[in-house]
Amino acid sequence: MMKALEYRAGQKEASKDKPFWQRLLESTGGTALITVVIGGFVGQLITCSVQNSLKEREFQQSWMKARGDQALVAYGEFLNKQQESVKSAYELIGSCITASESLIALTGPEFAPGSHVGVEEQRTSIRSKYNLVNAQWRTEREKLGLLMSYYHHGQVELAIAWANTQASVTSLLDCSRKWYLDNEGKKPVAPGSACVKEREELRKNLGDLTVKLEAARKYAWEGWESPDKLKTALEKKP
Numbered sequence: 001m002m003k004a005l006e007y008r009a010g011q012k013e014a015s016k017d018k019p020f021w022q023r024l025l026e027s028t029g030g031t032a033l034i035t036v037v038i039g040g041f042v043g044q045l046i047t048c049s050v051q052n053s054l055k056e057r058e059f060q061q062s063w064m065k066a067r068g069d070q071a072l073v074a075y076g077e078f079l080n081k082q083q084e085s086v087k088s089a090y091e092l093i094g095s096c097i098t099a100s101e102s103l104i105a106l107t108g109p110e111f112a113p114g115s116h117v118g119v120e121e122q123r124t125s126i127r128s129k130y131n132l133v134n135a136q137w138r139t140e141r142e143k144l145g146l147l148m149s150y151y152h153h154g155q156v157e158l159a160i161a162w163a164n165t166q167a168s169v170t171s172l173l174d175c176s177r178k179w180y181l182d183n184e185g186k187k188p189v190a191p192g193s194a195c196v197k198e199r200e201e202l203r204k205n206l207g208d209l210t211v212k213l214e215a216a217r218k219y220a221w222e223g224w225e226s227p228d229k230l231k232t233a234l235e236k237k238p
Contacts, residue, residue: 082151086213089144089162092137093206096169099133100176100195102126107183108191134173141166158212165209168202 105111106123113119148162175195183189 085144085147085151089148092133092140092144093165093169095133096137096173097202099126099130100172101191103130103176103180104191104194106180107186107189107194109188112188130177134177137169137173141170152213152216155212155216158209158216161205161209161212165202165205168198168205172198172202 103126106126109115111119111123111126113123145162145166149159152158172195175198179194
């Protein structure tokens with residue numbers, strides 16, 4: 001019994017020599033207190049980390065949506081300009097075909113001088129219209145070609161189709177003018193026999209150009225019709 005008391009007294013004496021923090025750690029209450037404090041601190045760190053991760057994710061989603069909306073607006077404007085350039089090209093080509101066909105028709109019996117009242121005014125109007133359209137085509141064809149290349153960048157087949165169509169339009173204009181000058185003042189001839197080769201070549205090249213434009217239109221929207229593809233496209237940009 002005396003030895004047990006002496007042992008306990010020795011422990012108490014030894015514990016007095018220990019610093020407060022060590023005695024606190026070794027006590028049951030101290031251990032519980034430290035566990036609560038550390039556990040709360042770690043829990044708070046985890047909570048803050050999760051909240052920051054959620055905020056970062058929310059920011060990235062908001063940024064991606066804003067970037068996507070901006071990209072789609074810009075791309076929509078680009079496509080509108082693209083369509084405008086194609087429309088302008090087709091309208092001018094149509095005017096060139098009409099002017100050429102009308103000039104050729106002047107050598108036929110329908111527009112023979114003196115064939116009916118007002119024919120001279122019609123003939124003058126047709127020649128004036130041809131001259132205006134011919135001049136407009138020679139002024140704008142290169143500009144249209146540049147716009148076609150710009151708004152269909154990298155579409156080599158389309159560029160070739162446009163070059164062929166451009167050459168065919170010019171050939172028809174030149175041929176119709178030559179036909180008119182060669183037959184003006186002579187016996188009326190059948191307009192259908194004029195510039196057959198040039199007409200056929202232009203028809204073929206226009207068909208090819210239309211096919212290539214349709215393919216380019218589908219290609220233009222590739223990667224923009226779904227959020228996943230849009231996200232991938234945007235993430236590749238610097």
